[in-house]
Amino acid sequence: MDVSPVVWGLTIAGIVGLLLFDFFFHVRKAHVPTLREAAIWSSLYVGIAIVFGLGVLAFGGPTPGGEYFAGYITEKALSVDNLFVFLIIMTSFRVPREDQQKVLLFGIVFALIARTGFIFLGAALINSFAWVFYAFGLILILTAGNMLTSHHDDDEGTADNFVIRIARKVIHTTEHYDGDKLFTIHNGKRAMTPMLLVMVAIGGTDILFALDSIPAIFGLTQDTYLVFTAVAFSLMGLRQLFFLIEGLLDRLIYLSYGLSAILAFIGVKLILHALHENNLPFVNDGEPIKVTEISTAVSLSVILGVLLITVLASLYSPAGKARNAIANARRHASAYLDSEYTHDPAERERIYRLLLSERDQITALGPKYRQKARDEEDLMNLLRRARASHDAAVDRGEAEPVGPSTLLPPRP
Template identity: 75%
Template sequence: MTVSPLIWGITIVVILALLAFDYFFHIRKAHVPTLKEAAVWSSIYVGIAILFGILVLIYGGGAMGSEYFAGYITEKALSVDNLFVFLIIIASFRVPREDQQKVLLFGIVFSLIARTGFIFLGAALINSFAWVFYAFGLILLITAGNLLKPEKDGDEADNFIIRLARRFFHTSDHYDGDKLFTMENGKKVMTPMLLVMVAIGGTDILFALDSIPAIFGLTQNVYIVFTATAFSLMGLRQLYFLIDGLLDRLIYLSYGLAAILAFIGVKLIIHALHENNLPFVNGGEPVPVVEISIGLSLTVIIGVLVITVIASLMSKAGKAQTAINNARRHAVNYMDLEYTADSAERERIYRALVAEERQIEQMEPKYRNKAKDVDKIREQVREAHRQHEEYLSR
């Protein structure tokens, strides 16, 4: 199905309108979203994405609709995985809780811009060079292998761009609300808010290098690639606050994503063989292979994600890891005087810390003692309690 310029224009206007609405009605005034607010708006954005998919199914046909839903589910899963990295970046830059929404919206907008560029670049390459399918397939197989590697310790959100910025420009160690620049000792300097946005933007580009080949493995329809990617990013900000603290629970998510990316990588290479024109492969002639249907692709993607989530939620090790990591995060945030100016928010964090401690005490020792740096975490929790007692005695 060929999508007319009018439909393209309407789609882009709707997406821009949703982003504008998100900014002016939710983010312009700094605040910490409640669980109810995050849940309601996450559901609304998912509902909009599903409604759009139904319209594609009705007007574009079953194949086009299936491609959209397969692409949307894959990109949404990859976006959830990206939230792990956002969480680390935001925590390491100590972004005030009430200003985190603005950082996340910037990340979403930058992701959309970067991925749109990669989409049209990828489409141009595919239309001109059939061998690009080999390259995309290889990228996904390498990415799948990297997801299976043990994660490196540490939570520093640092990269080459950040180091350059700190070396050649005047930067401040302190936030000034949500301002990108502030005055310090009579000089205009960059605040950490600008640096964290640079860090988020840099990681978004890396994420695009993985996600765009993945969705091109499911469909080469540029309109479907664009809309599935855009709608998967919508509501990501609300989802962050909805599942903040539960991300660690999905301990098998990386394995599920690795399986999905490997599957799509193989699908791409099979398709490349089917369209082959490389002279050193089968004499430049297409290789007779059986291609994987979009229906099978959708079934595999949904099946792997369901198994991954259920296995993670039922795992006792996952429950222990979630509680311990949450306790550490709450303790560190409580001790950070710059974390938030809202006393009610600090009290909420302390209550959450106490609740996690109760949960940890009910666990079997073999699970709660298995965490990395468990002695350091216990020390951080004790210090948070000491500071809270000191605060109450004032």
């Protein structure tokens, strides 16, 4: 596509405007978004991305339009996968519920800035060196293999990385939050709060995410404008999407397999394109190799098909339902027992009701999964402590009583 500087400027201004609107009207005042609020705004941002794609289709033609949608869907799926790590980081740092929106918005802005830099670097490399397609293809294939061997549950130490440990040693830090402040006064001295540390952790992981995100989008289109807009619109609304699907993240047990297949597919597509454009002297004497290249229509069909199959398989899998319920029960029990997680009594009661719902889900799945939950001693201890804390709140008249459960028994 031939995009004028004016269109570039208007596009960037529009994206910056949306981010500023998000901050001043939703994030600036700390609050916990309702499910309805998250659903409305998430749908709005997806709608904006679709309307933009239809505009590309109308003014650019079917090829650019197809490339944009293929890139947008792939980047959106990768962004959802990234939410797993964001959730682990915020849980590890015990980020207060009311302030999680600000952390997520910072992550989105940092990701957009970092990925924009990678996009222009990648475009410059592609324009100068045809062999970059080989490198991008290998990166994606290796990333796909790594996705198959790694697991989100193994990422518990993500928040405690090298940069964070150094920061804690060099800079005076506090153990407690002071609202959403990055610095506070502790023992008479200026100190860094965990809020700044969690933002550093989110920013560091965003850079790592870009290493597989950018090669993937360049495997679908080499148009810099389409790459930038697909990446930008995939990140917009990610904050709202987090609160909308947070309870379903652990249920998507096959998503990593689907993303692995998509990345491997795009990696092969890139290598085929590299062979078609080959100028490396040690490959076919520097001459292009006649190979079948994968069209945009085929790419879009494969991406949509793989995502549809993996998401549906995850949602209907009993193992996925059990894993999701157990993980959410552990998370909500920990949050309920954490006095700093929220200062809103209504939010605390909402968390406990979610815990009860997850308890009922595990019970309804049958004896196999009930026993699996009982076998996790740390989980059962958390559930007992949460139940005891809630019973104490009932005695004080601060909460409503709940019925008995075979999984979460009342106190004797």
